[in-house]
Amino acid sequence: MFRWYEEAKSIAQRDPAARSPWQVIFQYPGYKALRRHRLAHWFHKKGMHWIARALSERTRHKTGIEIHPGARIGKCLFIDHGMGVVIGETAEIGDYCTIYHGVTLGGTGKEKGKRHPTIGNNVLIGAGAKILGPFTVGDNAKIGANAVVTSEVEPNTTVVGVPGRAVKRGGEKIRQSFELDHIHNPDPVSQEFCRIRNELEQLKKVLMKYENRLNDMRGGLKSPPDCDDDDSNQQA
Template structure:
């Protein structure tokens, strides 16, 4: 049990740069609380203690703002970010390493018993406010854009946006997409839903920036090799890794310096 809890906490650090300490995560992440309580209610549901399971589920909804039916199946390292307003239906199945943002609904489209809620395979990301409805399957690595409504199956590694959800065509090769993801990880950026043809202008700009950074890295590396071949001695080491947290700390330090200057300012001078 404790190993699963530790695994859940580590998954938060992997996907949320705002997380600082394990103690902070344990106290202040309702998505984790909802998942931990669901594990208890799910076991009771499977043991045919239906009423107690539903009661615990209702308490979890009151506590976290996240409604997970005790019959839903959740995989390992599921990360619910913010969480408020999330609804996961009874026959929903969520795979490993899935990320759900606030306002997501994994709902049904029928009142008949049986499988009526979505199945999310491993590494799926569902954006804020998205609705995934019916007994459909979101393939491994699939992404659903914010506020989209998806009612049909989504192939693996595809991105769906809009109402109704439609697959965003990707005219670039798999290798190019992989390069973009690698550059994003190198600089500490989560390239969620950043595809080449994403209609979001901000996402498109970020994607182009990642492409530019990848090209510049290659050019600088080639230039260093050529100069070293001619007898020079530059770039003996790899470039230092950049992390988003470093810039956050720099901003904090700069803010503190500004506050100190203001506090030490004497208007009479």
């Protein structure tokens, strides 16, 4: 089977909106950008950088997806919607990954050499996420929408928030990227509010306990005798 058709078929299987692989081939901008990148990358490896860059720029104008010709991309990458996706020169992407619109695989400085992230296999990157720097995102990882990740992500880990923080790892079952469900990740801000609320509830219970004890102690105390009454009795 031709690789171009295999990739289109893989996208059609992972996108519930796709009617067939042929619709992917002719109407999906992410697929078109990927096919054109393959050609631009070939020219880049042959040292024909001007031609490679020209193809990349034309692809960006046509699809809204900017992939540097030097980026290395594995098989069956699914760029869903695609508008605003930026993939840097030294970025590497594994097989069967899913990237949503607005994602940036960028660098953090002007140094030469490796300066963009390496994405493992079967990784899902949610809309608007920013992965910045020369580190690795492990296999089967999930990056939540609008997360900003600047450090290494272990395999089978879910990262959300700004800055990115791991919320699932290890024994927890990680959904595969082709499930296309990147909106049900835990919200670290909501989790923090829940933690604070639970602590306040515990403090409230402790205060009520001490308040009840104090009331019991007050009720057990006898009122002091009235001095005026004692003087009157003595005079009588």
